[in-house]
Amino acid sequence: MSLDAEVRAGTALLQGAGIRSAQVDAELLLAHVLRMEPGELRRARVLGAPVSDGDRRAYQDLLGRRAARVPLQHLTGSAHFAGVDLLVGPGVFVPRPETEALVALALQALGETSAPTVVDLCTGSGAIALALAHALPGARVGAVELSVEAHRYAAANVAASGLTVDLRLGRAQEAFGDWAGQVDVVVSNPPYIPPDAVPVDVEVRDHDPELALYGGGADGLLVPREVAARAAHLLRPGGVLLMEHADVQGEELTGLLRGQGWEQVRDHPDLNGRPRVARAQRAAAAG
Ligand SMILES: C[S@@+](CC[C@H](N)C(=O)[O-])C[C@H]1O[C@@H](n2cnc3c(N)ncnc32)[C@H](O)[C@@H]1O
Known part of the structure; x- marks a missing residue:
């Protein structure tokens, strides 16, 4: 079969398994097998290039695992996040596109700060920390x-x-007791799912580590609450905390941040208008 026919058949198989991103996944898996960039694969499809038997078998194997709802990124072994490529797989949380908002808001909060200090609490694959290190060479x-x-x-x-x-x-x-009071921005995408809100997506429920998902306590906000308290210890006066949360937790999280003494607490919406990132400032030093 040709590359094009393989992608079409793969797309149909993944659609049948209920995968919304079937065509993109089918393309990315074949590109992975062929060690091609997606654009290179598209050009080869147009030219009617064939697939070898070995590559076809490898592709069929990956399609079968994806149809069984293994995350795409576990099959390719990589995830792209805010300008950096990350190795991911079983045992680590796959970084999500929506978390890139934390990176954008951190860069905005830092503005022109020269040689800033930033800390990523609960870093997982290192996604946010590496994206910030990439964007801020002097940090x-x-x-x-x-x-x-x-x-x-x-x-x-x-x-x-x-x-x-x-x-x-x-x-x-x-963490980072030796940096206490020196940090300009703390970012965190901590675990925050409540115990009774088990994710519906199989890829998340069965493949992201539990430690990455469930935040503890009845509301899932035990770890976020403790992380915020630690951030207050690490930040310099006037430093900024940015923390991702579930869309239904905005009011509760911003309320608890105010209760911890944070100032200028507000919540940022995602591109669908749902509140997803709490921003708060450590009180400036008196006098
Ligand atoms: C939702 S994942 C986010 C990972 C990464 N920041 C990202 O956005 O892709 C939360 C991460 O926090 C880690 N974690 C959970 N509890 C923690 C704790 N008390 N201290 C440090 N890390 C923790 C988990 O292992 C997981 O890697």
């Missing part, structure tokens, strides 16, 4: 992750990127 960037497996991915991503990130293994709640 001091720190990141912490509790899961040994996820930390291993983050370390590999830092090494592969050639960027400098001070990556630590441990609890966000106790």
Whole structure:
């Protein structure tokens, strides 16, 4: 069969399995097998290029696993996030496009700050920290992750990127004591799902680590609450916290931030207008 016929058949198979992004996934999986860029694959399809038996078998295997709802990024082994390519797979949270809002808001909060210090609490694959290190060559960037497996991915991503990130293994709640009061911006996409809101998507429910999903407590906000408290300890006076949350948690999270003494607390909507990122400022020093 030709490349084009393979993509069409793959798309039909994934559509039948209820995958909304069937065509894109079918293309990306074949591009992965052929070690081509997606644009290169599209050009080869137009020219009617054939597929070897070995590549066809490898493609069929990946399509079968994707139809069984293994995340696309686990099959290709990579995810693109805010300008950086990340190694991902079982044991680490796959970074989501909506989390790029945290990067944009962090860069906005930093403005022209020269040689800023930023910390990513709950870094997973290192996505946010690496995106900020990429965008801010003069910055001091720190990141912490509790899961040994996820930390291993983050370390590999830092090494592969050639960027400098001070990556630590441990609890966000106790991290970076040596940077206390020095940080300009703390970013965090912590676990925040409540225990009774098990995700519907199989890719998330069965493949993202539980430690990455569930935030603890009845409302899922135990870890976010503790991470915010740690951020207050790390930030310089006037420094900014940016934290992702579920769309239904906006009021509760901003309320608890005000209760912790944060100032200028507000919530940023995503592109669908749903509140997803809380922003808060550490009180400026008196006098
Ligand atoms: C929702 S994932 C986000 C990962 C990454 N920031 C991203 O956006 O792709 C949350 C991450 O927090 C980690 N985590 C959970 N509890 C933690 C804690 N107390 N301290 C540090 N990391 C924690 C999880 O292992 C997971 O990697």
